[in-house]
Amino acid sequence: MAGNESIYEPLTVETLAMRLGGIVAITDRIGADTTKWRAKEVGDGNLNLVFIVSSDTGSVIVKQALPYVRLVGDSWPLPLKRAFFENHALLRQADRDPGSVPEIYHFDEAQALIVMEFFTPHIILRHSLMAGTKHQGMAAVLGEFCARTLFRGSDLSMVAAARKADVALFADNVALCDITETLIFSDPYFDAERNHHTPQLDTLVAQLRADIDLKVEAQHLKAKFCNNAETLLHGDFHTGSIMVTETETKIIDPEFALYGPMGFDIGMLLGNFWMAYFAQPGHAKSHGERHDYQTWILEVIDEIWRVFSAEFSNLWRHERTGILYERSLFEDQGHALASEQALAHRLRDIWQDTLGFAGVEIIRRTLSLAHIAENDTIENEALRADCEARGLRFGRQLVVNRSRMNSMATVNDLAQIIAAEAKQ
Amino acid sequence: MAGNESIYEPLTVETLAMRLGGIVAITDRIGADTTKWRAKEVGDGNLNLVFIVSSDTGSVIVKQALPYVRLVGDSWPLPLKRAFFENHALLRQADRDPGSVPEIYHFDEAQALIVMEFFTPHIILRHSLMAGTKHQGMAAVLGEFCARTLFRGSDLSMVAAARKADVALFADNVALCDITETLIFSDPYFDAERNHHTPQLDTLVAQLRADIDLKVEAQHLKAKFCNNAETLLHGDFHTGSIMVTETETKIIDPEFALYGPMGFDIGMLLGNFWMAYFAQPGHAKSHGERHDYQTWILEVIDEIWRVFSAEFSNLWRHERTGILYERSLFEDQGHALASEQALAHRLRDIWQDTLGFAGVEIIRRTLSLAHIAENDTIENEALRADCEARGLRFGRQLVVNRSRMNSMATVNDLAQIIAAEAKQ
Numbered sequence A, B: 001m002a003g004n005e006s007i008y009e010p011l012t013v014e015t016l017a018m019r020l021g022g023i024v025a026i027t028d029r030i031g032a033d034t035t036k037w038r039a040k041e042v043g044d045g046n047l048n049l050v051f052i053v054s055s056d057t058g059s060v061i062v063k064q065a066l067p068y069v070r071l072v073g074d075s076w077p078l079p080l081k082r083a084f085f086e087n088h089a090l091l092r093q094a095d096r097d098p099g100s101v102p103e104i105y106h107f108d109e110a111q112a113l114i115v116m117e118f119f120t121p122h123i124i125l126r127h128s129l130m131a132g133t134k135h136q137g138m139a140a141v142l143g144e145f146c147a148r149t150l151f152r153g154s155d156l157s158m159v160a161a162a163r164k165a166d167v168a169l170f171a172d173n174v175a176l177c178d179i180t181e182t183l184i185f186s187d188p189y190f191d192a193e194r195n196h197h198t199p200q201l202d203t204l205v206a207q208l209r210a211d212i213d214l215k216v217e218a219q220h221l222k223a224k225f226c227n228n229a230e231t232l233l234h235g236d237f238h239t240g241s242i243m244v245t246e247t248e249t250k251i252i253d254p255e256f257a258l259y260g261p262m263g264f265d266i267g268m269l270l271g272n273f274w275m276a277y278f279a280q281p282g283h284a285k286s287h288g289e290r291h292d293y294q295t296w297i298l299e300v301i302d303e304i305w306r307v308f309s310a311e312f313s314n315l316w317r318h319e320r321t322g323i324l325y326e327r328s329l330f331e332d333q334g335h336a337l338a339s340e341q342a343l344a345h346r347l348r349d350i351w352q353d354t355l356g357f358a359g360v361e362i363i364r365r366t367l368s369l370a371h372i373a374e375n376d377t378i379e380n381e382a383l384r385a386d387c388e389a390r391g392l393r394f395g396r397q398l399v400v401n402r403s404r405m406n407s408m409a410t411v412n413d414l415a416q417i418i419a420a421e422a423k424q
Helices: A016-020 A024-030 A082-096 A125-131 A138-152 A160-170 A174-184 A199-209 A212-227 A263-282 A291-318 A336-367 A381-404 A408-423 B016-020 B024-030 B082-096 B125-131 B138-152 B160-170 B174-184 B199-209 B212-227 B263-283 B291-318 B336-367 B381-404 B408-423
Strands: A038-041 A048-055 A058-065 A073-077 A104-108 A113-117 A231-233 A242-244 A249-251 A258-260 B038-041 B048-055 B058-065 B073-077 B104-108 B113-117 B231-233 B242-244 B249-251 B258-260
Touching (some): A016 A048, A058 A082, A138 A291, A160 B160, A174 A212, A174 A258, A174 B160, A199 A381, A212 A258, A212 A381, A336 A381, B082 B104, B082 B113, B082 B160, B138 B291, B212 B381, B291 B408
Antiparallel strands (some): A104 A113, B242 B249
16 A cells, blocks of 8 residues: 555545555654544645645645546546646756745655645635735745746756657646647637636627637637747646745646746736736725725736846846857857847747736636636626626737737736726 | 668668568569669768669668768767658658658668668759759649648647647657757857858858847747747758659658748758859859759749648648637638638748748858758859858848748849849
């Protein structure tokens, strides 16, 4: 027993201690006396079993993949191998941005099971954004995480052969890529079976689905997602994959990891912050109560991009050891200016992709299968539709006009104008 | 024996019949009586052994990889596995554009050996371009080959999971990718060890290596080559990889096959035609003798792009069965116009990439390790330098201004102006 069974079997609160009690990486942390273990199933995501297992001496997270999508049930099978990809992604992220992700204590491929560090008293950022709680230093952690993982997982940094082997390894994460390809990039743009939206949005939704410029640009973004294997992405980097205290920020759940375009992770992240921004009136106890918090969200967005750009530039200048934009062609020839020129071009490309991916993320979280709690918990349907409509209109602008928006100030101005219009 | 030896050993003219005499796929074509076989080693490429093996009843090509770069010697090792990739690429090309590539009769992975169709009386197109020979229908075959292999090897056509598995398979072609990454995209832009160029070009070469815009753009193209896994490319699609008679055109030697950007194959191809155009004065027996042939080369270039565009558009309209730009979002919603809009955008992107890759190909074939026979055979060094300089100046324009050149007429005008200037 003890984690080396070859036949997969989902854990339960009852069987967990018996099945994992012999794993030293666990008993080292919470003791070998399994009668003292307390196990609680807390999975609130869409896919997996998640247990907190604790004793008087410590606690761990046990995450196990199910052979189907938990949100939907066994009518939608999903390979257990996603635990393998999560394990590999976590190892790489820990290496590239130490301290940002949970430490892995134990991985069992056959059981699709990862035992890892439990972050406590951290909560999921999305809940915090509903509660109106601010977090010190969060934007910096998120911006640096993006810069470090995206840069260090790319041909700007890695040995080419190692990166190609890694591309081959992650190319098999087909089923989870398919979820993204379908739910984010295709379903929102036609009347797909799994779609749902707030009824008051019917007219706007019909407009968006008839909007040829939007549809074409969304498909260009899909093509980038599918074909531009620039770096190892987290792949599902929304505010439900981030855990926070008032002063600490951690990133979890990279099972959607894939090689893709750099702008995808930051774009999804910022899209979720913009949605949280537009959702605030739905959580205000009185008119205007969340204005200050909305301002803070826009500041967070601005800071994430600033920190990302600064750290990416820093790594570009000091860690560019890969096969792209080699120092032997630039700095070593006395052409540091060429290196800066290339950096500026690449940051502009990432910027445009970021805006585009943020836009499609907002649209899919409103029209496709998986919505966000910030909107879903607004009980007044008309108010919810109003918040969602602002996001949709903003998202559409990002997707269609991303190559003509020059700064975060411009983009955040647009968000504020759309938010203000809605209040009239 | 008979092709199933497990230990690799290079063939020789003397051992070939003994070692391959038992392979039915060969004896079916040239008979089982190996005393009647005639073997001739004809490899004039840079990498491999190539034998023509014939008898009174037929002939075959036997191509065997060597564990090093033939052009350089055993100081530059190169994996035998390239025969595996060539075999897989030939199978896919035959499937995607039937009749365009040699039929495979036998593949032996351990011996890195492919026995395939011998095209006779075909000659290598590059020699034909030196001789000033025209070829009926060649441009159409080449344009269609590009359109069909690039489209049908992409997410526009393939089942997503099959394409991802294929990306993983070809990701291991690391060593040959490294040759392209280094020799095409890096070496030409600094004083790399393996470089050589005609001495009269010294001043121009120094200018190009100090040209920051050129260097940065060449590196952007390298990044596309390394990261944009849009489709399965031939990977070495120059006029030495094409065999012709006056009326027939065949494509060979895809051992550099990789997933990369669509513009790479066409770009390399057109770059080689433009170089042949600029080299013509070096092969004219009298002043102006090759003017008519130069005009024909530009017509070929124009036709290749026109046929490529037309066939790519045709496939886009009728075979778009992949996960990108799905009919369910466009045509099925009555938005055929959206599909046409997306097609126009994609063709523009491929166009710009094509010009860029053509430019870097011209530059590397003049400054890096592997030059072209059209220039190398011009004995008058000053005249050779003159032809090469025109190509370099043209190539630089393509690389730096590719996003601002709107039509092949514009580009060919530029070629003619640069050619005419040189004659003054």
